[in-house]
Amino acid sequence: MVKQLDENIDPALPDHVGWRLWQASRAWQAEFAEAMRAAGHGWFSESRAGLLGHIPRRGIRQATLIERVGISKQAIQQLLDGLETEGVIARLPDPEDKRGKLVHYTQRGLTALGDGDRIKLEIERGYRDRLGQGPFETLMAALRGLAERQAR
């Protein structure tokens, strides 16, 4: 993926829905990641965020996680390995299934989760301020509409 320069919009560059969606998505991610790192969560990355989004605070069975996330179990395992090394999550043997493992947050992980929630709300408030309430609501509804599976 080509990284976005944090510059004003270049009129020579392509302009269409896909481009604008990509730019806006990237801008959000960059802002979020920066704020997370600023909050002391240096281990934070985009792919890890994607995975953490699927791990509820109460924990989850690794197999369930694999089933939900939609990437290979090996990829998830590697991501979990990294997060475990960082001390964000831990894995316990599942008492109900000796093959299985339970993924849950450490205190460090829960703190990061809390910071993440706070930062998301802050960014969202910024967006609301910049766009205005009405357009912001329209944006949210439109994005939801586009994310829904297309009828064929």
Add this chain to the structure above:
Amino acid sequence: MVKQLDENIDPALPDHVGWRLWQASRAWQAEFAEAMRAAGHGWFSESRAGLLGHIPRRGIRQATLIERVGISKQAIQQLLDGLETEGVIARLPDPEDKRGKLVHYTQRGLTALGDGDRIKLEIERGYRDRLGQGPFETLMAALRGLAERQAR
């Protein structure tokens, strides 16, 4: 990045602007890439698309490209190597600077570019139909607003 399952929205998953932007952006890219491959451009990938977006039809000096795209010159070189192998672009020595090279499209590349433009318009038309003209315009304006560099 965790790959999105092409399924209906799961209410248990996180929901905020960033998430919706990401989903919508991903959906666009998936739709575009699928259409491109269906149009016979099997070499097409997201990172290549990002680079091609910066190469105008009239060609460009490789150094200028590097300056604009915002990733390392080695990364660009590797992407160009791939595209050259695929026969999408070609590199000529710059007659005005013996250090430099000029990147330009082959016929194959120009055909792909034309198909890409057509597909973009088709997707955009689909979005307009699904959202309605008014909301679509609001979406476009909002995305543009969010992509602009934030005042600090």
Add this chain to the structure above:
DNA sequence: CAAGATAGTCAAGTAACTTGACGTTATGCG
């Protein structure tokens, strides 16, 4: 014209995935 900047290449390393092969534990059916 020498010093330094610019253009491009080569090599090696990293992050985030992939597929394939494998051992261990659970399940369900004959």
Add this chain to the structure above:
DNA sequence: CGCATAACGTCAAGTTACTTGACTATCTTG
């Protein structure tokens, strides 16, 4: 009940899309 098969997790190796570092060739400037 026993056994085939499926599910759970791990190990190993390969791919893509990048990165940094080191290097040569050419251009520019004081």
